[in-house]
Amino acid sequence: TQLLEQSPQFLSIQEGENLTVYCNSSSVFSSLQWYRQEPGEGPVLLVTVVTGGEVKKLKRLTFQFGDARKDSSLHITAAQPGDTGLYLCAVDSNYQLIWGAGTKLIIKP
Amino acid sequence: EPEVTQTPSHQVTQMGQEVILRCVPISNHLYFYWYRQILGQKVEFLVSFYNNEISEKSEIFDDQFSVERPDGSNFTLKIRSTKLEDSAMYFCASLNRMGNYGYTFGSGTRLTVV
Numbered sequence: 001t002q003l004l005e006q007s008p009q010f011l012s013i014q015e016g017e018n019l020t021v022y023c024n025s026s027s028v029f030s031s032l033q034w035y036r037q038e039p040g041e042g043p044v045l046l047v048t049v050v051t052g053g054e055v056k057k058l059k060r061l062t063f064q065f066g067d068a069r070k071d072s073s074l075h076i077t078a079a080q081p082g083d084t085g086l087y088l089c090a091v092d093s094n095y096q097l098i099w100g101a102g103t104k105l106i107i108k109p
Numbered sequence: 110e111p112e113v114t115q116t117p118s119h120q121v122t123q124m125g126q127e128v129i130l131r132c133v134p135i136s137n138h139l140y141f142y143w144y145r146q147i148l149g150q151k152v153e154f155l156v157s158f159y160n161n162e163i164s165e166k167s168e169i170f171d172d173q174f175s176v177e178r179p180d181g182s183n184f185t186l187k188i189r190s191t192k193l194e195d196s197a198m199y200f201c202a203s204l205n206r207m208g209n210y211g212y213t214f215g216s217g218t219r220l221t222v223v
Contacts, residue, residue, distance in 0.1 A: 033211055042113075042200045042214030043152065088152070095140070095165040096154040097212065 003027075004089055004100035012106040016078055021103040023089030024071040030092075032072050034063055037086040037102070046074075079107045111135040115201050115215035122222055125190050130218045132184045132201030140204040141184045142212070143176065145169070145197040152200070158184065191222045 005024045013019055023032065031050045035043035047056050049065035049072060056063045060083075062075040076083055084107050090097040114133040122128050134141050143155040156176055157164040163176065175187045184203075188195055198219050202212040 035214075040198075040217070040219070042202075042217050043212075044214065045211035048211050090152075095157040095159070096142070096167070097144070097152075098154075099152045101151050 004091065004098060006087075006089060006100035006103050008103060009101065010104045010106075012108065013079060015080055015107055015109050018075065018077050019079055019105070020073055020075045021087055021105070022071065022073050023100055025091075026070065028069050030069070032065060032069075033090045033092070033097070034072070034074055035088045035090060037088060038084075043088055043090075076105075079105075081107045081109050083107050111213070113201055113203055113213050113215035115199075115218050117218060118216070119219045120221070122191055122220070124193055124222055128188050128191055128220065130186045130188075130199050130201075130220070132186070132215055133182060134184055134201065134203030135205070135213055136182075138203035138205045138213070140164075140206065141178065142202040142204070143186045144200045144202060144214075146200065146217075147197045155186070155199075188220075191220075193222050196220055196222045 007022045031048055033048045034046040036046055037043040047063045049063055052069045053067045054065045060077045064073045086102045086104050088102045089100045116131045120128055141158040144152050145155055146152045154167050156166045156170045158176055173189045177185050198217040200217045201215045204212050
C-alpha cells in the first residue's frame, strides 16, 4: 500500500508570509494531485502534476513534482486568510485515490 | 463550471435504518466514486463504478453497502442497516479520463447515525 506523508500536519502563520508544505513517499507515481478542502465541504482539485521536475503555478501557489516522482511540494507566496484550509495530496491507484492526511493551514489576518 | 451534486446535505438516521445517498455526477464523466471521511480523519475510498459495474471496492464496502446508477444520471449509495460508526461525510466524485486526471467532488452528505 502506498503511503503519502504530508508535513507539517498543522501550520499557522500571519498574512503575507510565505510557506511550503510537503507530500512525500517512497513510491514512484505517474501523477500526483493536490486538493484543498474547507470544513464541511468536498475536496477541490487544485492541480495535477505528471512529469518529474514539473512546476505548475496557480496564482500565488507553486506546485512542484520531484524529479524522481516520489514527492511534491506546494509553496504559497504572500499567504492570505482565504488560503486557510486543509491541503491534501493524493495519487491515483487502481481506480481509487490514495490520500495523504493533509496539512491544516491557518492564515491569520 | 460543471458540478457534482449531492443530496441531502445532511441526513440523520436511527441505527439499523436504511439510507440512500444520492449523487448526480458530471454528465460526460465515465467513472464514479464514493468516498467517506469520518470527522477528523483521512478521506477513505469506498467504491469505484464504471460501465455500470463496480470496478474496485475497499474493505469498508461490505455487504451492507451497495451502489446503483439507476437512470444514467443519478448515482446512489445505499447503506442497508446503518451502524453508529457509519457516521461520516460521504463524498461522491466523478472523473473523465480523457485528459484531465483530477476528480470532481460533490460537497458531501453528512450522515449522522443515532
